Amino acid sequence: MIKKEEYLKLHKKIQPYIHQTPVLKSRLINELAETEIFFKCENFQRSGAFKMRGAMAAILNLTKNERKKGVITHSSGNFAQAVSLAAKLLEIPAYIVMPSSAPRVKKEAVKTYGGIIYECEPNLKAREKAAEEIQQKTGAIFLHPSNQLDVIYGQGTAAIELLEEKPNLKTIITPVGGGGLLAGTALAANYFGKKCKILGAEPFEVDDAYRSLKSGKIETNPSINTIADGLKTRLGDKNFPIIQEFVSEIIRVEEQEIIDAMKLIWERMKIVIEASSAVALAAILREKKQFKGKRIGLIISGGNVDLGNLPF
Amino acid sequence: MIKKEEYLKLHKKIQPYIHQTPVLKSRLINELAETEIFFKCENFQRSGAFKMRGAMAAILNLTKNERKKGVITHSSGNFAQAVSLAAKLLEIPAYIVMPSSAPRVKKEAVKTYGGIIYECEPNLKAREKAAEEIQQKTGAIFLHPSNQLDVIYGQGTAAIELLEEKPNLKTIITPVGGGGLLAGTALAANYFGKKCKILGAEPFEVDDAYRSLKSGKIETNPSINTIADGLKTRLGDKNFPIIQEFVSEIIRVEEQEIIDAMKLIWERMKIVIEASSAVALAAILREKKQFKGKRIGLIISGGNVDLGNLPF
Numbered sequence: 001m002i003k004k005e006e007y008l009k010l011h012k013k014i015q016p017y018i019h020q021t022p023v024l025k026s027r028l029i030n031e032l033a034e035t036e037i038f039f040k041c042e043n044f045q046r047s048g049a050f051k052m053r054g055a056m057a058a059i060l061n062l063t064k065n066e067r068k069k070g071v072i073t074h075s076s077g078n079f080a081q082a083v084s085l086a087a088k089l090l091e092i093p094a095y096i097v098m099p100s101s102a103p104r105v106k107k108e109a110v111k112t113y114g115g116i117i118y119e120c121e122p123n124l125k126a127r128e129k130a131a132e133e134i135q136q137k138t139g140a141i142f143l144h145p146s147n148q149l150d151v152i153y154g155q156g157t158a159a160i161e162l163l164e165e166k167p168n169l170k171t172i173i174t175p176v177g178g179g180g181l182l183a184g185t186a187l188a189a190n191y192f193g194k195k196c197k198i199l200g201a202e203p204f205e206v207d208d209a210y211r212s213l214k215s216g217k218i219e220t221n222p223s224i225n226t227i228a229d230g231l232k233t234r235l236g237d238k239n240f241p242i243i244q245e246f247v248s249e250i251i252r253v254e255e256q257e258i259i260d261a262m263k264l265i266w267e268r269m270k271i272v273i274e275a276s277s278a279v280a281l282a283a284i285l286r287e288k289k290q291f292k293g294k295r296i297g298l299i300i301s302g303g304n305v306d307l308g309n310l311p312f
Numbered sequence: 313m314i315k316k317e318e319y320l321k322l323h324k325k326i327q328p329y330i331h332q333t334p335v336l337k338s339r340l341i342n343e344l345a346e347t348e349i350f351f352k353c354e355n356f357q358r359s360g361a362f363k364m365r366g367a368m369a370a371i372l373n374l375t376k377n378e379r380k381k382g383v384i385t386h387s388s389g390n391f392a393q394a395v396s397l398a399a400k401l402l403e404i405p406a407y408i409v410m411p412s413s414a415p416r417v418k419k420e421a422v423k424t425y426g427g428i429i430y431e432c433e434p435n436l437k438a439r440e441k442a443a444e445e446i447q448q449k450t451g452a453i454f455l456h457p458s459n460q461l462d463v464i465y466g467q468g469t470a471a472i473e474l475l476e477e478k479p480n481l482k483t484i485i486t487p488v489g490g491g492g493l494l495a496g497t498a499l500a501a502n503y504f505g506k507k508c509k510i511l512g513a514e515p516f517e518v519d520d521a522y523r524s525l526k527s528g529k530i531e532t533n534p535s536i537n538t539i540a541d542g543l544k545t546r547l548g549d550k551n552f553p554i555i556q557e558f559v560s561e562i563i564r565v566e567e568q569e570i571i572d573a574m575k576l577i578w579e580r581m582k583i584v585i586e587a588s589s590a591v592a593l594a595a596i597l598r599e600k601k602q603f604k605g606k607r608i609g610l611i612i613s614g615g616n617v618d619l620g621n622l623p624f
Contacts, residue, residue, distance in 0.1 A: 263619060266584055
């Protein structure tokens with residue numbers, strides 16, 4: 001596991017390539033929630049999501065020779081955009097395997113950031129096979145969106161910045177999908193927080209992380225019928241032990257609660273956030289009692305939405 | 313007309329009640345526009361729009377005795393919300409005359425900020441009559457959204473902050489509806505800018521300001537068929553002379569250009585802005601040549617939108 005000083009070094013290493021995103025508050029949301037929430041706005045991060053941190057950390061950790069051959073990932077979401085942009089900044093190729101069914105808007109975004117798209121059948125097997133083939137052909141290094149240690153550490157740097165700015169947070173809450181952001185945040189808070197509790201938030205519809213913490217093994221989702229499309233994936237063997245050690249609880253929320261929280265943030269804070277990010281505020285509003293009067297950090301994970309397809 | 317030192321004093325007077333809103337940039341929009349744009353984000357202002365500045369300035373300029381009786385305005389938009397909030401902060405009543413046809417969401421917003429709504433028939437005569445009746449009954453002071461000097465001066469304080477942060481702007485562009493923001497910005501830039509050119513932007517559909525500058529008298533709009541619902545009103549005798557003296561040009565834009573610019577800002581900057589605010593970016597993108605390579609300030613006027621009724 002990364003040591004405290006190494007963590008600060010890693011943060012310094014990626015800083016020239018990322019934004020130090022702002023920490024915002026909303027008087028009205030604080031009144032509604034009867035608490036004080038500090039929103040770390042990774043929707044303003046480069047590529048539109050915290051994923052830029054992990055992608056950058058992983059690529060910078062490669063040797064120069066490794067980097068030359070490029071990087072590869074299979075993702076249809078924010079990690080694909082982040083890897084494309086991170087690779088572009090370092091002038092190396094990024095190969096992105098995407099299911100042929102991925103929305104055009106996501107493919108366009110990857111292309112904007114310079115990623116080279118390989119389409120495959122929309123199933124895990126085809127994805128893995130395509131990635132393997134490209135790897136063999138190009139020698140590119142595979143990067144996992146959430147289950148790779150340097151990616152996880154990179155994601156945690158948002159919490160480092162948040163705790164530098166607001167050192168006395170009692171709790172930090174993040175959405176949990178693949179588990180990279182939650183695990184990274186938990187590690188960072190363990191090093192840089194003052195007895196800061198870490199919570200995850202996820203939709204009832206994909207409550208694999210909740211069930212995994214209960215059962216002690218990585219659970220899967222029988223269906224993935226949620227509006228929070230960044231949270232459909234399951235935990236991995238690298239991040240699950242960290243989550244088991246450092247995360248107190250996973251709070252689950254209903255779909256309508258997610259939509260309401262998303263609308264509240266758009267209307268009141270005038271910022272564009274993804275449904276996945278709204279899950280964390282929905283959790284605070286649902287469990288008002290346990291958050292009452294605390295100072296809470298909340299990581300807004302991203303702001304990449306399809307404006308033609310909003311839930312309100 | 314206000315003097316330079318008085319203007320700074322006015323700014324200081326309203327500062328405890330308003331936000332110093334951030335100035336944002338977008339790498340991608342700069343690339344597209346081939347220039348450098350600094351967005352003064354009044355969508356993050358209290359009440360969600362720059363109108364808070366003018367409302368606050370006007371109310372603080374009243375004597376204590378005048379204030380006690382309250383203030384009154386007829387508006388169905390951002391000025392109603394601003395007056396309601398400004399009055400609430402000073403613990404005086406705000407009477408808002410609104411046409412019975414005003415959208416529920418706007419009435420709700422006024423109520424949220426504590427305004428007392430009086431409904432009237434949806435025409436100017438009924439509005440003025442209702443306002444007069446309340447004035448006689450309560451002794452409240454009438455505030456005009458755009459054609460009153462202290463309101464105009466208040467609106468200009470956004471440009472003072474922008475020029476303090478970015479002193480070398482060559483141009484500032486704002487949307488123009490009733491003319492308060494444009495006139496205030498022009499005055500402020502005349503005092504605090506360094507040969508800073510002031511431009512207005514408005515939809516072709518309601519190009520009364522453009523025509524007024526050409527003809528030398530205040531023109532009206534035969535129809536008001538624009539998505540930029542904050543820009544449907546016409547100039548007034550207080551702001552028109554200021555605009556005539558200090559504003560170089562009004563640029564007109566098509567409805568589709570407004571929608572495209574609005575989408576661009578939402579998608580790329582991850583902020584919620586009104587269609588009226590997008591008009592200014594649309595003007596820069598339409599007249600790319602004249603803005604090329606300049607440092608431009610752009611005032612994002614507000615972010616109060618009906619999320620259930622978006623144009624994309």
